[in-house]
Amino acid sequence: MPSGQRYWTVLDEDRLVPVPAADEFLRHVRFGRGQAESTTRTYAGAVALYLTWCRCTKRDWTTAAGRLGSFMFWLQYSRGDDGPMVAGPGTEPVRGPRRINTVLAGVREFLAHGTSLGTVPAIVLSQLYEIGDDRDLPAEARGEGSGLRYYAKARHRAPEVDEPVDRAADEEVLALLRACRNARDRFIVLLLARAGLRRSEAVGLRREDIHFVLDASSLGCRVPGSHLHVVRRDNANGAWAKSKRSRAVPVDFLLVQAYDQYAVERDTCSEARDSDFVLVNVFRPPLGAPMPPAALNDLFDRLSRRAGLEDGVHPHALRHAFASNAADAGAMVDEIADLLGHASPSSSQVYLHPDPQRLRAAVERVAALAPGRGR
Structure with missing residues (x-):
């Protein structure tokens, strides 16, 4: 950028120009939300994989959120290009659960941002997140407020083995x-x-x-x-x-x-x-x-x-x-x-x-x- 700040974006493979929706989102992350350049790099990679999957499967990226289960399978066994995906018995995964969840987090942010701009249908949010409230929680977990509190839980997530970082002795x-x-x-x-x-x-x-x-x-x-x-x-x-x-x-x-x-x-x-x-x-x-x-x-x-x-x-x-x-x-x-x-x-x-x-x-x-x- 003229200011010297940098961010990562996604290019159209045919024309080698930024993909407008992805570029707008990544500029928002970098400059609107003040996130690190490394964050835009992670998100750019996630969005690029999602757009590639949509192109390979001939899906509209604005409405494909309901098929993220298929996207997760594609992430697990595809290298992320237009080549055929071969996954049979004994096939080694290309990406592990942690990497898949990182990609899904970036895609959710990308699509949720699109709903705020009106370029993605609002119904996509319900396909990305499960909305709940605290009525079923124990009284001590609800807090002091009298009104309902809502939370959003991601619908799609690969199971990860909990491996906490240990201290160095x-x-x-x-x-x-x-x-x-x-x-x-x-x-x-x-x-x-x-x-x-x-x-x-x-x-x-x-x-x-x-x-x-x-x-x-x-x-x-x-x-x-x-x-x-x-x-x-x-x-x-x-x-x-x-x-x-x-x-x-x-x-x-x-x-x-x-x-x-x-x-x-x-x-x-x-x-x-x-x-x-x-x-x-x-x-x-x-x-x-x-x-x-x-x-x-x-x-x-x-x-x-x-x-x-x-x-x-x-x-x-x-x-x-x-x-x-x-x-x-x-x-x-x-x-x-x-x-x-x-x-x-x-x-x-x-x-x-x-x-x-x-x-x-x-x-x-x-x-x-x-x-x-x-x-």
Whole structure:
């Protein structure tokens, strides 16, 4: 765009021009709703698959929502082109349930947006969502209001196996640190493990966000002690802070020390000195360019192999470790939610994985109360 902002769209394969309905929707997502460029990329892929299926099956995309069950089967066994779909006994799926549900979510958003514009019949909403109310819920689950509350549940969803992300064990974090061969990589590991940042938040940090001083008042900041700021911005590397609300995250001396060591290493690269991004390419071209979010996945894959961690450690597992360690140290859920950038403390519950020793101690406390124990 003239402003420098970017978004993904869907092109007509014959004329190589944007498909009007898809392009309008994706611009609305990017600029009307202020979503990340990566979100438009995910939605664009979903809409492109839906339009391809409609073309292959000779269906009108505005009224095909009632056949999303067939679309799900097509997603499972088709590569997403105009070629024939062959699915017999023993055929391996092309896409798993998680990917299918991601595509369905994008398609629902696309069609629902069309109903708001009048380009898609309003009846399509009832084909996408099952509308219910809270009359059958227990009284304690209805809330305090006297009126009915309605909710919409997606009608089409592939069953997924619930595989929650586990925390990285302290021993795994130490193994990753030992596997690091430079100060930048050690800083990244500690940044995720000791500050709980998301992958995109880490690579989106600017040097102005780093307030590793005892008194930041000289910087115009009222937050006491060493800390860093997480701010949503449009970044050239595609980094995007998930929360709209900026937050300050206190840091400890280990992270401050790691940053000092990285700053010295970073300064040896002349191209890096001119970049305002904290995490930049220091060892390979393009030198001085900000690291993209996917680079952290590659880094943790290398570190995991080098450390001999068979299952590997994903960057997000360190965020879970940070939240769990804070809880083990006595932090309240509202404090953890603020540190993680969650709008509601309930969102932080899935990040809390009590230390096994703390669970054992809880069981032993119960056993100590048994009749006749200790007499």
